[in-house]
Amino acid sequence: MPNDIQTVRAAIRGSDEAFLELMTRYKTDLYKTALAYFKNENDAIEAVQEVTFRAYRKIKTLKEPAYFKTWIIRIMINYCNDQLRKKKRFTSKPVEMETIQTNDSHIKMELEDAMQLLDDRSRELLMLKYFHELKIKEIAQVLNRPEGTIKTWLNKALQSLKQVLDEKEGNADV
Secondary structure, three states: OHHHHHHHHHHHOOOHHHHHHHHHHHHHHHHHHHHHHHOOHHHHHHHHHHHHHHHHHHHHHOOOHHHHHHHHHHHHHHHHHHHHHHHHHHOOOOOOOOOOOOOOOHHHHHHHHHHHOOOHHHHHHHHHHHHOOOOHHHHHHHHOOOHHHHHHHHHHHHHHHHHHHHHHHHHHHO
8 A cells, every 4th residue: 555655645746657557557446437327338438437537536635645545436426427317308208228238146136236236326335335445434535424423324324225125025915
């Protein structure tokens, strides 16, 4: 991690090479986040490109180099939420989601389907905690909320996910 901080500091000072190294390191995290929101590979790729551009323009505003990953993911989350709000405004009918072509197991697909039925905050928290493996402290930093609030919200999100999965299991038995 100390090497990360040095790289971030170099990027803040204007090193294009350092910034490129950071983006190469975190592009998969950004892509996964965007794909979770858009369910569309092209939109996810476009989001990574846009967020990379925004981060490049704003890197000098990053106050704490140790939080680069949470900072860049927050930019992605904000971008995705903005794009989804714009889409809702301009479409009167639901947007069809493309099927993600993966070799994932049936369980993972059920989990992803169940997460889509959760509210935005719950889905966002679960994604940050379990897909990006962020610590409570890091999630609190990303969402600009106290750690206690994050713990409470995460607990409620897990309860909601369990309820959705239980309901889906009950409907499958009918």
